Amino acid sequence: MHKSPQSPTLVSLAGLGYFPLAMVARLPFAMMVIGVLTLVVAARGSVELGGINSAMVGLGTACVGPLIGAAADRFGQRPTLLIAGAVNSVALLLFAWLAYSELPVWAMFVGAFLVGASAPQASPMSRSRLVTLVGDLPVERRPRVMSTTMAYESAVDEAIFVFGPVVVGLLATWFGAGAPVIGAAVLTAIFITLFALHRTSAPAKSAEERAATLAPVSELWRPRLLIVVIGIATVGVLFGSTLTGLTSFMQDRGAVEQAGILYGVMGVGSAIFAIAIAMLPPSFTLRLRWPVCAVMILAGTLLLQTAHDIPRLLASLALMGIGIGPLLVTMYSLGALRSPAGRSATVMTMLGSGIVVGQSAASAITGTAAEQAGTSAALVVPLVAAALALASGIANWFLTPESERRSAH
Structure with missing residues (x-):
């Protein structure tokens, strides 16, 4: 059997377009916590209330985030991300409405929790995809490529978490305090969907395959x-x-x-x-x-x-x-x-x-x-x-x- 003289690289396996897509897909997550804080402080006039709502976003992510990861391992990233992205977009829009409504603060806490709980987890999903692709490389190259990949992913996270608050500030300044949360909803609907449908998203496994590989x-x-x-x-x-x-x-x-x-x-x-x-x-x-x-x-x-x-x-x-x-x-x-x-x-x-x-x-x-x-x-x-x-x-x-x-x- 003829062997190709060129062994694959991580970039060739993932496709060059994957990396900017995965980068933008994690931007809404970086905007959520500070976007919620900015919106609540502007709408309700309380820094303390804004901080509590931001904490509720974090609590939602902590409680449900690993379950979203488990669902991706069990049923595949594609259906998991499509559902999470749709729910998260709706939750963000709902929270933008709740902040300006006459409803009591507990309703906002529930809304903030839902925002965090439904966050699609693009960053961990991207790491998981790339880790899987590294396993397709020649054994002798895997350690170095794995180290470089984790370095790249961490650098992207750092850049996004620095850039995210800047985007929130600009949107809030130009279009009002609700704009960052609404913007995050739109970005989620578009880019999480594209990220979910990308060819690197492994298909769901059958019950037999799960029993053998999980x-x-x-x-x-x-x-x-x-x-x-x-x-x-x-x-x-x-x-x-x-x-x-x-x-x-x-x-x-x-x-x-x-x-x-x-x-x-x-x-x-x-x-x-x-x-x-x-x-x-x-x-x-x-x-x-x-x-x-x-x-x-x-x-x-x-x-x-x-x-x-x-x-x-x-x-x-x-x-x-x-x-x-x-x-x-x-x-x-x-x-x-x-x-x-x-x-x-x-x-x-x-x-x-x-x-x-x-x-x-x-x-x-x-x-x-x-x-x-x-x-x-x-x-x-x-x-x-x-x-x-x-x-x-x-x-x-x-x-x-x-x-x-x-x-x-």
Whole structure:
């Protein structure tokens, strides 16, 4: 049989058009939390109420996100995404109406929960697809391509989560506070549908195929996988607490609207170093990367405690960014490596939900700390998050099985 002289690449397997599509498909998710916050504050005049609704979005994602991933593993991504995208578009439009209605606040909480619960999880689904495609490459190329893929996906997430709030701000400024939520609904309806129908979306498996290829659910609760979920939740805490603490810091200086721009310093640095981590030698194993990156973040949060002016604040954010991007890549790579057979979408949504849970909880806690005890107290929360990230990295060091320790990845 004639063998092609050119072996396939990930780009040739996915198609060049896949990557911009997958990037835009995750933009509505990045707009939801801050879009809901902006809308509620404008419509109901309460920052506290806006924060609670944002937390409800996060709670919805945390509760239902992994179930959407499990449905994708069981029934295929295409039907799962088409249903989730349709429900999410309706939920976003419903919430835009609820915010301006005369209905009580609990109705808004339910609406916000539905927005989060129906979020289509484009980012974890994309990781799951690419992980599957990497398995079609020659064995000797898989470790390097997997590392590069996770680096790319993390960099895209960073860019989208920096760009998402900017889009929300522009839409709200130009068209009113309801525009970001309505815009997210339209983007979801169009791009999640296209993402669902893309040829990389694996078809649903028969009952016989599922029985043969799906690992039992109990394997999702193994300590070596759960420690990755716990670890990535600490990164979510870091995101939420840093942005909220930074907002308080800038509010003290009468320039609260600049908080998002300054936060971008951490996001941009994080994205750059997420890509750079793929260039490091395989001898710098995932097991070792985790605590090393966490120490870098811890150093940044320690510097943050002494930040009394903008230059020092920016220096601390830049130092944190150097560690955050590579740490996310490391955790997603470990998640892919430790995913039970046929459960990659479930694992990736568990990790994505872990970030959202940490972010939502930290935003509420840090906001309360800022209000009750001032900005200095609020800036302690990122330090605690960094310490927890390091502690979970140490735990992972001992939980890593011998087979992984011997492996390049």
